[in-house]
Amino acid sequence: MIEMHSVVAGYGGGDVLQGLDLSVRPGTITCIVGPNGAGKSTVLRAISGQIHPREGEIRLAGSAIHGHSPAAVISAGIVQVPQHNGLFADLTVRDNMLLGGYLIRRDKARLRRRIAELEEVFPIVRERADEKAANLSGGQRRIVEFARALVLEPRMVLLDEPTLGLDPKASALVFDSTRMMRDLGTTVLMVEQNVRFGLRLASHGVVMERGRVLLADSSEALLARPDMAAMFFGSSAPPADPAEPEPGTGTGPGTDPQREDAHL
Amino acid sequence: MRPTAHAPLRRRPRLALCLGVPLLLAAAGCGASSTSHAGSGSGTITIGMSLPLSGAVADNSKSGYQGYQLWADQLNAHGGLLGRKVKLVVLDDGFTQSTAISDYNKLIGQQHVDLLLGTFSSFLNLPVAEVAERNKYVYIEPSGGADSIFARNFNYLFFAQPATTQNLPDQFVAQIAALPAAQRPRTAAFVTQDDPNTSEATKLFKDQLAKLGVKSVYDSTYAPDTSNFDAIANAIKQAAPDLVVQGALAEDGVSLIRSFQKVGFTPKTLFQTNSPSDTSYPDAVGTRNTEGVLTALAYSPDAPTPGNGAFVSAYKAKYSTVPSDDAANSYTAGQVLAAAVTAVGRLDQSAIADWLHKNTVSTIVGPLSWDAAGKPKGSLLLAQWQNGKLQIVAPAAEATSKQIEWAKPGWSQ
Amino acid sequence: MTLLLQTLIFGCLIGGVYALMSSGFTLIFGVMDVINLAQGCLLITGAYLSWWMWQRTGLDPLLLGVLSSAALYGIGWLLYKGVVARVQRVDPGLTLVATFAVAVAGEGVIALVFGTSDRSATPSYFNTSFHLGSLSVPKAQLYACIGALVVLGGLYALLRGTFLGRAIRACASSRGGAELVGIDVERAMAQMFALGAATTGFGGAALSVLYQFLPDSQDIWIGRVLCVVVLGGLGSLPGALAGAVVLGLGEALTSTYWDVRWTTAVPYMLILAILLLRPQGLFGITLRREGARA
Numbered sequence: 001m002i003e004m005h006s007v008v009a010g011y012g013g014g015d016v017l018q019g020l021d022l023s024v025r026p027g028t029i030t031c032i033v034g035p036n037g038a039g040k041s042t043v044l045r046a047i048s049g050q051i052h053p054r055e056g057e058i059r060l061a062g063s064a065i066h067g068h069s070p071a072a073v074i075s076a077g078i079v080q081v082p083q084h085n086g087l088f089a090d091l092t093v094r095d096n097m098l099l100g101g102y103l104i105r106r107d108k109a110r111l112r113r114r115i116a117e118l119e120e121v122f123p124i125v126r127e128r129a130d131e132k133a134a135n136l137s138g139g140q141r142r143i144v145e146f147a148r149a150l151v152l153e154p155r156m157v158l159l160d161e162p163t164l165g166l167d168p169k170a171s172a173l174v175f176d177s178t179r180m181m182r183d184l185g186t187t188v189l190m191v192e193q194n195v196r197f198g199l200r201l202a203s204h205g206v207v208m209e210r211g212r213v214l215l216a217d218s219s220e221a222l223l224a225r226p227d228m229a230a231m232f233f234g235s236s237a238p239p240a241d242p243a244e245p246e247p248g249t250g251t252g253p254g255t256d257p258q259r260e261d262a263h264l
Numbered sequence: 265m266r267p268t269a270h271a272p273l274r275r276r277p278r279l280a281l282c283l284g285v286p287l288l289l290a291a292a293g294c295g296a297s298s299t300s301h302a303g304s305g306s307g308t309i310t311i312g313m314s315l316p317l318s319g320a321v322a323d324n325s326k327s328g329y330q331g332y333q334l335w336a337d338q339l340n341a342h343g344g345l346l347g348r349k350v351k352l353v354v355l356d357d358g359f360t361q362s363t364a365i366s367d368y369n370k371l372i373g374q375q376h377v378d379l380l381l382g383t384f385s386s387f388l389n390l391p392v393a394e395v396a397e398r399n400k401y402v403y404i405e406p407s408g409g410a411d412s413i414f415a416r417n418f419n420y421l422f423f424a425q426p427a428t429t430q431n432l433p434d435q436f437v438a439q440i441a442a443l444p445a446a447q448r449p450r451t452a453a454f455v456t457q458d459d460p461n462t463s464e465a466t467k468l469f470k471d472q473l474a475k476l477g478v479k480s481v482y483d484s485t486y487a488p489d490t491s492n493f494d495a496i497a498n499a500i501k502q503a504a505p506d507l508v509v510q511g512a513l514a515e516d517g518v519s520l521i522r523s524f525q526k527v528g529f530t531p532k533t534l535f536q537t538n539s540p541s542d543t544s545y546p547d548a549v550g551t552r553n554t555e556g557v558l559t560a561l562a563y564s565p566d567a568p569t570p571g572n573g574a575f576v577s578a579y580k581a582k583y584s585t586v587p588s589d590d591a592a593n594s595y596t597a598g599q600v601l602a603a604a605v606t607a608v609g610r611l612d613q614s615a616i617a618d619w620l621h622k623n624t625v626s627t628i629v630g631p632l633s634w635d636a637a638g639k640p641k642g643s644l645l646l647a648q649w650q651n652g653k654l655q656i657v658a659p660a661a662e663a664t665s666k667q668i669e670w671a672k673p674g675w676s677q
Numbered sequence: 678m679t680l681l682l683q684t685l686i687f688g689c690l691i692g693g694v695y696a697l698m699s700s701g702f703t704l705i706f707g708v709m710d711v712i713n714l715a716q717g718c719l720l721i722t723g724a725y726l727s728w729w730m731w732q733r734t735g736l737d738p739l740l741l742g743v744l745s746s747a748a749l750y751g752i753g754w755l756l757y758k759g760v761v762a763r764v765q766r767v768d769p770g771l772t773l774v775a776t777f778a779v780a781v782a783g784e785g786v787i788a789l790v791f792g793t794s795d796r797s798a799t800p801s802y803f804n805t806s807f808h809l810g811s812l813s814v815p816k817a818q819l820y821a822c823i824g825a826l827v828v829l830g831g832l833y834a835l836l837r838g839t840f841l842g843r844a845i846r847a848c849a850s851s852r853g854g855a856e857l858v859g860i861d862v863e864r865a866m867a868q869m870f871a872l873g874a875a876t877t878g879f880g881g882a883a884l885s886v887l888y889q890f891l892p893d894s895q896d897i898w899i900g901r902v903l904c905v906v907v908l909g910g911l912g913s914l915p916g917a918l919a920g921a922v923v924l925g926l927g928e929a930l931t932s933t934y935w936d937v938r939w940t941t942a943v944p945y946m947l948i949l950a951i952l953l954l955r956p957q958g959l960f961g962i963t964l965r966r967e968g969a970r971a
Contacts, residue, residue, distance in 0.1 A: 050856065071859040085851040095843050103859040105840045148858075320891065322793035458938060484937040489897055491888045494687050494815065495932035495940075502680045515795045515889050525804040526815040527683075 001026040001156060001187050002047065007056030007066070009046045015054065016042040018211035024156075024204075026061075029178060029188040031202035031219065033195045038208040040191040041083065044158045047189070048080040049073040060156075074103055077155035083164055086145045089134040093144055096133055097125060100148030114151050121180065122147040139170025146177050150186065157181060159190035163197060175201050199223050308351045309344070309611070311336070311601075312377030314367030314392070316359035316384055320488070321514050323544065324590050325384050328407065329354070330583055331591035332381060335598030338578065345605055353377055357388065364388045368395045378611050381597055384590065385513070386410035386429070386461035393421050402616045404600050406593035409562075410460035414637045420617050424597035425562035426629050426642030432465040432560045435646035435658045436535060437472045439668060445477065447670070449506035449533055453482035455496060455520070456511025462537055466511035469535075473507075481505050490516065497523035506532045512539040518548040521675075525553075530674045535559065540649060541589045554649035556672035561645040563592040563629050564656050566664050572628040596627045679811050684933045685926065686814060692925025693822030694887065696918045698880040698898060699905040700829055701873035707912020708849040708869055710769070711761060714776040717899030718783035719874050723749055723881020724890050725791050731798045731885070738798040739820055742882025746875040753874020757867045780895060788892040798885040821883035828879055832872075833914055845869045897941070904944035908951050910958030919959050923947070 002024040010016040016039040024030045032040045045051045047058055049070040058066040065073055087096050097118070101111040119126040124140055125147050133141060142162055149157050159178065163171040171194075178201055182188055192198025199205050199219040207215040207222065215222060222228055313332070316325045332352060340349050353375060357364035364383055371377045372395070382405020383392055389408025396403035397418040404422045409429040414421070427434075440448055452473060456466035463485060470480055481503040486496065497520060500508060508531040510520055517539025524530065533556070539545055540559040565576045565586050575595060579587040587595070603625045608615045624633040633641050646658040648668060655665035702716045726745040731738040756779065764775040797803075802816035836842035844865045847855040855862050884890060884898075904924055909916030927947055932940040939946075951958060 048857065050853070070856045071861060074857075074859045080857050082853065082857060085854045086857070088847045088850040088854060090850050091843065091846055095846075098840070099843055099847055099858050099860075102840065102844065318788065318793045319893065322891075323795060326794075455937075486937045487941040489941055490937075491894075491897070492691065492928075494691075494818075495684060495929045496937060498683050498687065498813075499680070499933050502683075519889065522804040526806045527813045528806065528808065 001061055002189065003057075003059045004043070004047075005057045005059075007043075007046060007053045007058060009042060009051055009053040009056075011042075011051065016211050017046065017053070019056070020208075020212055022206060022213055023216070024187065024189050026155075026187050027182070027185070028204050029182050029190065029202040030204040030206060031198035032189070032191045032206045032208055033193075033198055034208035034214075037210075039211045040208055041160050042211075043208070044080060044160050044189070044191060047073070048078060048158055050080075071103065074152065074154075077152075078158065079149045079152060079154040079156075080158040081142075081145045081149050081160065081162065083160040087133040087141050087148070090132060092130050092132055093125060093136070094129040096144060097129075097148050097151065100151035103152060111151070114153070118147045118150055121184075122177070137170070138166050139173055142166065142170070142174055143177055146181065150181065150184070154186060156187040156189065159188060161191055161193055163192065163194060171197065195228075196223075306348065308349045309346070309379065310351050310353050310375070310377040311379045311381055312353045312355075312368070312371030312375065313381045314355040314357045314364050314371070314383050314388075316364075316388065317354075317356040319359035321359050321385060324514055324542070324588070325359075327543070327588040328384055328590035328594045330579070331406075331587065331594035332598060334575075334579055334582055334591075335595045335602075337582075339598070339602060345602055346609070346611075352381075357383065359385075359388070361388060361391050365391050365395055368392050372396075372399045372401060379601060379605070380404075381594070381601060382406055382408070382424070384408075385459070386413060387459055389413055390460060393418055396420055400613055402601070402604070402613050402620070404597045406597040407590060408461065410464050412460050412464070414639045417637045419621075419636075420613065421638035422600065422617075422620055422634050423638055423640050424600050424627075424632070425593055425644075426632065426640055427562070427644045428639050429461055429465045430468070430639075431643055432537065433469045433472055434643060435560065436558065437469070437476070439646065439658060440473065440478070441476055443670075448476060449478055451481045451503070451505040452478050452507040452509060453500045453503055453505040453531075454480060454484075454509050454511075455482065455500065456485050457490075457513045457516055458485050458487055459511070459513055462511030462513055465537055466509060469509045473509075478507065486516075488513070491519070493520045493523035494526060496520070497529060498527045500524075500531075501527050501529035508534050510534075510536045510539075512536045514538065514542070515548075517542075518545065521549045521553065525675045528675075530672055532671055533558070534672055538589075541647070541654065543585060543588050546649075546652065550676070551652045552673075552676045554652065556669045557649045558668075559647055559654075561589060561647045561654075561656070563589050563596075564645060564647065564654070564662075564664070565592075567629070567645070567656065567662055569628055569630045569662075570626055575628045592628060596629050596632070599627045600625050600632060680933065683812050684929045686812060687818075688926030688929035689922055690815065690818040690822050690925070691929065692922030693825040693918075694818060694880075694883055694921075695901055695905050695924055696921035697821065697825030697828055697876070697883060699902045699909075699917045699921055700825075700832060700914065701876035701880070702902050703906055703909070703912060703914055703917040704832065704876070705870055705873035706906065707914075708845055709866060710849075711765070711870070712773050712776070713761075713870075713873070714773060714899060715756065715779040715783060716776075716873075716877065716902055717895035718780040718787075719749060719752070719877040720881050720884060720898050720902075721787060721890060721892065721895045722752070722783065723877045723879070724885040724894075725787060725796070725881070726878070727882035728796050728798045728885040729791070731800070737800055738882050738886050739800075739824060739879075742824070742879040744878075745882055746878025749878040749881075750871045750875040753871035754867055756874065757870035761870060762863065762866070780899070784892045784895060791892070793891060795889040795891060796885070797889040798882075800886065803886050817883075817886045821887060824879055824883060828876060829914060829918060832876070835872075836914075841865075841868065901944050904948050906958075907948050908958055910960035913958070913960040916958055916960030923959075 004020055004022040007017050007020045008015050034040055046053055049068050052067045057064060060076055065076055097115050104111055122143055124143050162174045178188060199222055202219045205219040205222040206213055315329055336350050336352050339345060344350055355367040357367050380396055380401045380403055382389055382403055384407040386408040389405045390413050393403055393413055397420050402420050404424055406424040411430045454466050454470050456462045482500050517536045535558045540557050541561055546554050576587060604616045604620050608619050624631045645656050645662060647654050648657050650665055656663050657665055657668050698720055705711050705713045723745045726748055727738045727741045730741045760775050760779060761772060764771045806813035806815045844860045848862050848865050852862050905917055905920040908923055909920030924944060927943045928940050931943050
């Protein structure tokens with residue numbers, strides 16, 4: 001679905017991506033992992049149009065989207081959920097949802113229908129509709145961000161470290177919600193610091209280092225590789241740990257009865 | 265008063281010209297002393313001034329400037345001063361003291377003007393007079409009448425109006441005194457802008473009227489940038505005085521009346537300084553509402569003083585409007601300067617000053633003479649709006665109307 | 678007692694007018710973090726435009742304020758694109774200096790075009806009042822006050838209930854986030870600024886009826902606007918209304934009960950007081966986050 005060829009991109013100072021090739025298949029969850037500074041978030045920003053590559057191409061289903069404005073990329077069907085400040089803190093949940101549909105704001109019927117549909121899938125959106133986004137816990141905010149990202153029925157969603165700052169329970173919600181998005185037909189490309197979490201969630205993985213792709217394979221294959229273990233889990237830790245808490249306790253993404261400690 | 269006629273240069277025989285010019289130059293050169301400053305001999309005589317052409321009093325200063333211009337034009341049309349054309353060098357101080365001071369310093373120190381003429385309002389003339397005095401330039405000013413200006417006994421300072429602020433209340437107070445005690449106002453409100461011109465005068469009113477048994481029930485001073493008079497008008501209304509005396513400077517007189525209209529209060533007698541003599545006053549308050557308003561004037565276009573009629577016609581012809589107080593005052597200042605310079609025969613500042621101290625000048629506001637501090641020894645006119653016209657009601661010798669109305673009609677639309 | 682009631686009436690009415698004058702500044706500062714020192718100049722421009730149209734057509738100046746608002750929207754747009762946006766890219770701190778320069782230059786232009794004489798618009802109600810017993814309610818102030826509430830209410834509704842308002846608040850909350858939902862941030866900012874400028878159209882119209890004005894009247898007005906905005910809590914529209922009423926009452930009470938001479942100093946005394954006692958203003962939030970107010 002997404003093809004990136006030899007992309008060179010960066011911010012003012014220097015190039016972060018040094019000739020990157022990446023491929024994302026439709027209907028999958030692909031997770032990019034790698035050490036800090038590898039350029040993982042930069043990949044997402046290059047796709048979403050926040051930065052424009054100096055060299056190279058980015059194509060969505062064959063059409064070039066590199067160099068386009070963020071609004072154009074959204075219109076093409078790619079929505080990004082950023083690491084920070086995805087939601088507008090001082091606006092209500094409802095206002096946030098409405099803004100998710102900014103580009104279809106004139107089609108009021110469609111917008112209303114979409115939000116109603118998403119309220120079914122993510123009940124928190126209806127339940128906390130009139131509250132300021134800042135009053136929600138970190139995990140709840142992420143859910144609203146996901147719901148908002150889906151208002152425009154995008155073909156693809158970019159998630160930038162969705163579990164950042166979340167405790168295991170909230171992370172579990174994120175896990176389930178991400179699978180839910182994929183089940184609804186959206187391709188997911190995500191960046192995750194927590195390698196084990198990310199590769200268990202995703203169907204495909206990409207390992208980056210210093211602005212380039214080192215490895216790209218199915219997540220199973222990656223998890224099974226011994227050098228992965230050495231890079232990320234420490235040489236003594238086994239690739240799969242049965243003691244790890246299983247994600248997906250069956251409650252599905254929904255209201256968090258206790259307000260987690262605020263991650264402002 | 266026209267300066268004594270000089271035969272224009274072109275009528276003199278050429279020979280005399282060839283001989284005369286170098287002689288004049290030599291004579292002027294020999295006669296030059298430290299007090300005559302620049303400009304000896306031939307060429308235009310430059311007369312420097314700084315005026316508040318922009319800023320809060322721009323309206324008033326415009327007509328004053330026109331008075332100066334008319335005077336200079338007439339002077340040049342009749343042969344100029346000492347046979348030379350005069351040129352006005354004008355700077356704009358925006359009604360700021362510091363700018364006025366530096367303007368006059370510039371005119372004297374850098375541009376070396378031959379003569380000076382004064383600026384407008386006591387506010388500006390107060391500091392500028394000091395500059396002129398320090399540089400020993402004759403300073404005839406048409407518009408600063410506050411007593412503080414004359415308290416310094418400057419030798420070179422002369423006021424081109426018949427009297428100063430010190431005498432502003434005289435005619436009005438005399439009229440009150442002439443009334444039987446039962447008919448005098450019992451209470452009065454005093455309200456003035458914070459300006460040396462108006463606040464001094466208002467205090468004099470209060471003190472002198474107190475001696476006649478008029479009790480003060482309201483007394484306040486407002487900042488020059490006050491724009492909303494509703495609260496003041498209301499407070500005056502609550503005090504319910506018979507008489508209101510306002511030390512107004514320009515549009516504040518109009519603003520106070522508008523606020524009186526809003527709160528629905530009409531004083532039985534209303535005296536305002538300055539504003540009622542503005543040409544824009546009847547339009548601003550409504551002609552019917554001017555009825556009965558009293559003010560003090562240095563000048564009236566209808567006064568039968570020598571040369572006044574001709575001045576008014578010439579001003580009307582040139583500017584399509586009747587000359588205001590300020591226009592006449594500046595014209596007078598010009599007349600005084602020209603008379604003195606002509607009589608002395610040369611641009612010698614201290615000789616000019618001496619002559620003025622010893623002589624009387626006939627002007628469009630009557631004969632002017634000064635004491636040692638530059639204060640004129642005359643009296644102002646008391647005027648009242650009657651039937652849409654500003655009439656002189658005192659002193660009797662110059663009155664155009666014999667009656668004073670003591671009861672002001674209520675405001676109308 | 679009548680004196681007190683009358684003073685309170687004056688204070689509240691003029692407070693409403695001050696709120697109207699300050700609404701544009703509140704918006705621009707609250708949402709865009711731009712301190713627009715040219716706001717006073719825009720107000721006076723609005724006053725001159727309304728006055729000029731009233732002179733030519735005889736139509737009610739307050740209604741003509743609507744037309745002035747349209748013109749000032751355009752001027753605001755140009756000001757944003759031409760000056761503010763550029764300076765903000767270089768160094769946001771310079772915006773203060775840049776807008777101040779615009780104010781000074783603007784004053785000169787106004788003086789050139791309209792002259793330096795005192796002006797005021799005098800429709801039939803400019804010096805009349807409604808009378809309730811012995812109390813007077815000046816008509817012009819009342820109409821301007823009503824207009825103020827309408828404009829403020831309209832602005833509030835726009836910010837809360839329309840997509841433009843939401844987009845603008847989103848930009849204030851997080852520019853990056855706004856981009857990611859497809860908002861054209863630069864355009865939204867320009868619209869916000871232009872809207873803030875447009876309010877001075879009606880505010881200027883009110884000014885033209887209530888006061889005599891000159892090109893340099895902007896000095897006293899920017900002082901009052903700053904006072905209102907600081908008092909109310911920077912960026913809060915309800916706060917601006919509250920701050921304005923406090924200022925209006927402060928001026929009226931000072932004039933009547935203390936000393937008239939201090940009346941024009943009241944805005945500055947209130948600024949000092951509020952900065953010492955409660956710097957965030959009456960309605961402001963204590964923490965400055967990368968965040969929206971308004």
